[in-house]
Amino acid sequence: MTHTSNKRAQTFILCMLLIALVGALPASAQELRRTFLLEVGARYEVSVRIRTNLENAPTLASVYIHTDRGQYLRSTQLSRGISGPNQWQDVSVVVTAPPNAHQATVVFSVPEGVELEWDEVNIRRVELDMDAEELIRQGLVYTGLIVDARGLGLQRGMSPRIYSESGQLIYAGVTAPQSFIQEAGIASYGQELTPELLRRIQPGQDPIKVSPLVIKALEVTDSTETGVIISDVDADAILSALNTYDFLAQYSVIFLVD
Structure with a gap:
């Protein structure tokens, strides 16, 4: 093999090593x-x-x-x-x-x-054949719902409702005790997500990570303008998520408002 061939072979090997090194880096x-x-x-x-x-x-x-x-x-x-x-x-x-x-x-x-x-x-x-506590700990399920209603004029209320485009009632918190509604409401409100606001969708008192399902509201509804309409696609996503962990039963809902 000539000197030129050796040099080309060395150059090729060096290039391959560099490519492998770059591929291994973040x-x-x-x-x-x-x-x-x-x-x-x-x-x-x-x-x-x-x-x-x-x-x-x-x-x-x-x-x-x-x-x-x-x-x-x-x-x-x-x-x-x-x-x-x-x-x-x-x-x-x-x-x-x-x-x-x-x-x-x-x-x-x-x-x-x-x-x-x-x-x-x-x-x-x-x-996902683990119990709910283990699923939550590993971050494999949604622990709550965040509805982005900014720019729609949504009003704060004690019992807001979420409807799908086709008219299905997705959330109303109808099983919440009256004392709970008066003390905490069935949802929390904020202009942006903060650690304090995210506690609403934190299961239990232990400091574990929250995993919210975030959706965008399409429009405001109800005479008090406290309800929202979401897409049928997002409604299906919520109902599908509830099959694994029912965060709506925990009233783990946040509305982002202006």
Whole structure:
């Protein structure tokens, strides 16, 4: 082999080593996106090890599900804060494949100006045969509902209602004791998510992470303008989530208002 051939071979090996090294290093951007195939009725956990450059940076996990023809079926969102700057933290989201689902795209994102760094992305099928307490501890279920009604003129009330576009009553807190309604109401309100507000959807008194299902209200309803209408897709997502853990029975609901 000539000297030139040896040099080319060494250069090729060096390039391959550099590629392998870069592939093993954490990546960074403002979002991480992964798409994977689904089996109808199955549940999948997508987990990632991430860190940001700001303390308590809000991280949003969005799930978009489509058919085999690319038709949109539904989406859900999970919002979490990352404690401490430059500290690695595991974040996961569970995806349940509805009828006609073919693939899901999961997007982990942070606000503009925040740098997101990730490592160890894993997608696995899970069997949720654990009890509710263990599911909550591992962050595999939604612990509450956040309805973003900002910009709609929603009024605060003791007994707000949530309806689907097709008229189905999704939430009214009708089983809440009168004393509970007067003391705490069946929902909490705030202009933005704060640690104090998030306690509303924290199961029990132990300091465990909350996993809210975040949806967007379409319009205000009821004569008192205290109720909201949500899309049928979001209504189905709520009802599906309740099959695993009934957070509405715990009155774990937050409305974001102006």
